[in-house]
Amino acid sequence: MSITATIAAELRGVSREYGLGNAQVKALDGVSLAFPAASWTAVMGPSGSGKSTLLHCAAGLDRVNRGQVFLAGQEVTAAPDRVLTELRRRTVGFVFQSFNLIGSLTAEQNVTLPLKLAGVRVRRADVHAVLGAVGLGDRLRHRPRELSGGQQQRVAIARAMVTRPAILFADEPTGALDSASARTVLALLRRMVDQEGQSIAMVTHDPAAAANADAVVFLSDGRLVDRLIRPSAREVAERLALLEAVPC
Structure with a gap:
């Protein structure tokens, strides 16, 4: 069973619980959500609403208890670990708050690493091109300690994009x-969507960051409770404030 090519990733009726008995926590509760291809979706909600769990389940990093997960047109809900790992390497890119760069490697070597891990032949021209696309063509041999925080994050984005993933999870x-x-990085992500047709799913707590997306979805207590299309930062902040003040 597959989904249309216009959807980069999808959750259908997904629930995810942690723990047992009275200690059980329901992180996701019957969530259905599609991440359209060539579009940017931001995920927001109060602390503990299930944002990161949703991202991890959609990316195949975490298994679900119920429901279905589709990634790049393929159902992966019960896929063996080996199959899922290979699919992630080919179709998914990841960017995190902490950059996760290797300090002893240059920017060029950090970007090359996913290709080597996937057993893909490294073409230096491709690595140089992706670093040039994030504005770091002149920083190929700089190590993380020689770069600003924003530059390190752009290296992390280049590393995520070098495999040309179907969807980027941030x-x-x-x-x-x-x-x-932050503005530089967000502008870069916006260009990737508009000019290269990249699909992005981003968790954020920042209304100004979320306002760069095509759509913002809101979680509360593990449930999808609202969606705004091309909202302003003010509209996002107001909706988030309501969720934090009045549990759904």
Whole structure:
């Protein structure tokens, strides 16, 4: 069973619980959500609403208790670990708040790493091109300690994009950046969607960051409770404030 090519990833009736008995926590409760291809979806909600769990389940990093998960047109709900790992390497890119760069490697070597791990032949021209696309063509041989926070995050984005993934999952990608660096990174992500047709699913707590997306979806207590299309930062902030003040 597969889904249309216009959907990069999808959750259908997904529930995810942790723990047992009285200690059980329901992180997701029957969530159905599609991430359209060539579009940017931001995921928001109060602390503990299930945002990161949703992202991890959609990316195949976490197994669901109930429901179905589709990734790049293929159902992966019960896929063997080996199959799922191979699919992630080919179709998914990840960007996190902490950058996760290897300090002893240059920017070029950090970007090359996913290709080597996947057993893919490394073409230096491709690596240089993706670093040039994020504005770091002149920083190929710089190590993370020689780069600003914003530049390190752009290296992390280049590393995620070098495999040309069907969808990029970003978990608080601007959370560790100053405002100027955050704007640069968000503008880069916007260009990737508009000019290259990249699909992005991003968890964020920042209304200004979410306002760059094509759609913002809101979670509360593990449930999908609202969606805004091309909202302003003010509209996002107001909706989030309501969720934090009045549990759904």
